[in-house]
Amino acid sequence: MQPKATPAPSLLERVLSLATEVRTGEAGTALLLSLNVFAVLSAYYMIKPAREALILAMESGAELKSYASAAIAVLLLVAVPLYGRVANRMQPHRLVVSVTLFFVSNLLVFYFASKSATIRPMLGIPFYLWVGMFNMMIVAQFWAFANDVYTVEQGKRLFAVVGIGASVGAAVGSKVASALAEQIGVSSLMLVAAAVLMVSAVLTQWIHLRERDRERPPAPPKAAAPAKGGGFAMVFSDRYILLLAGLTLILNFVNSNGEYVLSVMISSWAEEAEATGMLGGLTKGAFIAKQYGDFFFYVNILGVVLQTFIVGRLVRWGGMRLALLVLPVIVLGSWSLIALFPALLVVRVGKTVENATDYSINNTVRQMLWLPTSQEAKFKAKQAVDAFFVRMGDVAAAGLVFVGTTVISLSVSGFALINIALAGAWLAIALAIMRQQKRLLAEAPTPPPTDDNETDSRST
Numbered sequence: 001m002q003p004k005a006t007p008a009p010s011l012l013e014r015v016l017s018l019a020t021e022v023r024t025g026e027a028g029t030a031l032l033l034s035l036n037v038f039a040v041l042s043a044y045y046m047i048k049p050a051r052e053a054l055i056l057a058m059e060s061g062a063e064l065k066s067y068a069s070a071a072i073a074v075l076l077l078v079a080v081p082l083y084g085r086v087a088n089r090m091q092p093h094r095l096v097v098s099v100t101l102f103f104v105s106n107l108l109v110f111y112f113a114s115k116s117a118t119i120r121p122m123l124g125i126p127f128y129l130w131v132g133m134f135n136m137m138i139v140a141q142f143w144a145f146a147n148d149v150y151t152v153e154q155g156k157r158l159f160a161v162v163g164i165g166a167s168v169g170a171a172v173g174s175k176v177a178s179a180l181a182e183q184i185g186v187s188s189l190m191l192v193a194a195a196v197l198m199v200s201a202v203l204t205q206w207i208h209l210r211e212r213d214r215e216r217p218p219a220p221p222k223a224a225a226p227a228k229g230g231g232f233a234m235v236f237s238d239r240y241i242l243l244l245a246g247l248t249l250i251l252n253f254v255n256s257n258g259e260y261v262l263s264v265m266i267s268s269w270a271e272e273a274e275a276t277g278m279l280g281g282l283t284k285g286a287f288i289a290k291q292y293g294d295f296f297f298y299v300n301i302l303g304v305v306l307q308t309f310i311v312g313r314l315v316r317w318g319g320m321r322l323a324l325l326v327l328p329v330i331v332l333g334s335w336s337l338i339a340l341f342p343a344l345l346v347v348r349v350g351k352t353v354e355n356a357t358d359y360s361i362n363n364t365v366r367q368m369l370w371l372p373t374s375q376e377a378k379f380k381a382k383q384a385v386d387a388f389f390v391r392m393g394d395v396a397a398a399g400l401v402f403v404g405t406t407v408i409s410l411s412v413s414g415f416a417l418i419n420i421a422l423a424g425a426w427l428a429i430a431l432a433i434m435r436q437q438k439r440l441l442a443e444a445p446t447p448p449p450t451d452d453n454e455t456d457s458r459s460t
Contacts, residue, residue: 020160020312030158032207033146034165039200040142041166043193044135045173046180047107051131053186054114055124068125069398072132073391079133080388084230084380092379093208096145100201103134107194114187133387138197140386143367144378145204149211152371152441156320160312163364167307170359171300231384234377240436241381244369245389247429252393253400254331254422255358260401261415262351265344266291295348302356311364320365321434327362328430330354332423339416347412369433372440 009017012027022030087095110127113119146162147155177189184192235241270287273279279287315323334350370378400418404410410418 016161019164019308021157021316022161026154026158029149029207029210030161032203032210033149033158033162036165036200036203036207037139037142037146037162038165038169038172039196039203040138041169042173042176043196043200044138045170046177046189046193046196047131047134048174049177050114050186050189051128054120055128068128068132069391069394072129072136073388073395075129075133076136076388076391079137080232080384081230083137083383087376087379092145092148092375093204095379096141096204097201099141100138100197100204103138104194104197104201106130106134107190107197111187111190111194114190132391136387136390137383140383141379142200143370143386144382145207147367147370147373147378147382148375149207150371155368155371156315157312159364159368160307160315163307163311163360163367164304166363167300167304167360171304174296174300231380231382232388234381235384235389238377238381240433240440241373241377241385243429243433243436244366245385247366247426247433248385248389249393249396250422250426250429251327251358251362252390253396254419254426255354256394256397257400257415257419257422258335258347258351258354260397261338261412262295262347265347265412269344295352298352299355299359302352303359306356306360307364311361314361315365315368320368320437321431323361323365324369324430324434325427327354327357328423328426330357331426332420335416335419335423339413339420342412342416369437372437 009022009024010027012031013022013024016022016027016030083099086099090098110123110130113123146159150158176192180189180192235245266288269291270279270284273287274284282290311323314326331354334354338346338350370382373381400415404415408414
C-alpha cells in the first residue's frame with residue numbers, strides 16, 4: 001500500500017511559516033488565535049486614552065495615578081478568587097466568552113456614565129481601577145485559553161504566530177485611538193473597544209468549535225489531581241507555579257524601575273530645553289509627549305520584527321531555556337552600561353531593546369511555560385500570577401521609588417545597580433523554572449503516535 005502523499009502547504013501555511021514551523025491543518029486556528037489577541041490588545045489600547053483623560057481631569061490626578069497600583073492589587077485579591085469560583089462552574093470557552101461579555105457590559109455602563117455631567121467628574125478613579133484589573137485579567141484569560149487549545153509541542157511552535165497578533169494589536173490600537181479621539185471624542189472610544197471585544201468573544205467561540213473534536217494527549221499526573229482551593233492556593237502549593245509567580249513579580253519590578261528612570265530623565269531634558277529655549281515651538285508637555293511617542297514607536301516596530309522573525313526560530317534552535325534567558329541577560333547588560341554611563345541616550349536605547357524584547361520574545365516564552373500545567377492551573381493560578389503578581393511588582397517598584405527619592409536619594413546609577421541585582425535573581429529563577437519544567441514534562445505520559453502523512457480535515 002502506497003503511503004499517502006503529504007499535501008502541499010496552503011498559501012496561509014506558507015505565509016505563517018515565515019514566523020515558525022506551521023504544519024498541515026494548523027494555520028486556521030493559529031490565525032484565529034492571533035486575530036483574537038489582536039482584538040484584545042487593540043481594545044485595551046483604545047481604552048487607555050479614556051482612562052488617562054478621566055483621571056487626569058481630576059484634581060491631583062497625577063498623584064492619584066501613582067497610588068492606583070496598590071489599590072488595584074488589593075482589588076485583585078478579591079477579583080482573582082471570584083474568577084476562580086466562576087471557572088469551577090464553566091467550561092473554558094464559556095468562561096472566556098462570558099467574562100469578555102461582562103467586560104463589554106462594563107464599558108457600556110462607563111460610557112453612559114461619562115455622558116452625565118454629574119457623574120463624569122467622579123468617574124476617573126473607578127474607571128482607572130477597572131482598567132487596571134481589566135487589562136490584567138483579559139490578557140491572562142486569553143493566554144490561558146490558548147494554552148488549553150494547544151499541546152506543549154504545538155504551543156512551542158505556534159505561540160510565535162499567536163504573539164504577532166498581540167504585538168500588532170498594541171500598535172494598531174494605539175494609532176486608532178489617536179486618530180479617533182479627535183473625531184469621535186475620548187469617551188466614545190469605550191464603545192469602539194466594546195465592539196472590538198465582541199469580535200474577540202465571537203472568535204473564541206469559533207476557535208472552540210474548530211478544536212472541540214480534536215484528540216488530546218493524555219494529561220500529566222498533576223492535571224489529574226488538581227490542587228484544592230483557588231488560584232492563590234494553587235500558586236503557593238505548587239513549586240513550579242510559585243516560581244512563575246516570582247519570575248512575573250521580579251520582571252515587573254525591574255521594568256517599572258526602568259520606566260521611572262526613563263521618565264525622570266526625559267522630564268529633566270524637557271526642563272532643560274524649556275530653560276534654554278530649545279523646545280522647538282512646543283510646550284513642555286507636548287515635547288515630553290513627542291519623546292514618548294518616538295520611544296513607543298521604535299519599541300513597537302522592533303517588537304513586531306522580533307515577534308515575526310526571531311521568536312519562533314529562537315525557540316526552535318535554542319529551546320525554551322535560551323529564549324527565557326534572553327531578556328534577563330539584556331537587562332543585566334543594559335543596566336550595567338547605564339550604571340557606568342547614566343545618560344539619556346543609553347537609558348533610551350536600553351529601554352527600547354528591553355521593552356521590545358519583553359513584548360515579543362519574553363512574553364511568548366512566558367506563555368509557553370504554562371503549557372505543561374493542568375487546565376485548572378491555566379484558568380485559576382494563571383489569573384493570580386498574571387494579574388496580582390504583576391501588580392505586586394509595580395507596587396514593589398513604587399515603594400523603591402518612594403524610598404529612593406525621599407529617604408536615601410538614589411541616583412540613576414543607584415537605580416541601575418538595583419536592577420542589576422534583580423537581574424541576577426531573575427536569571428536564578430529562570431534556571432530553576434527550566435529545571436522544574438523538565439521534571440514536569442518527564443512525568444507526562446507519552447502521547448500516542450500519529451501518522452504525519454495524514455491530512456487534518458479542518459479547513460485553513
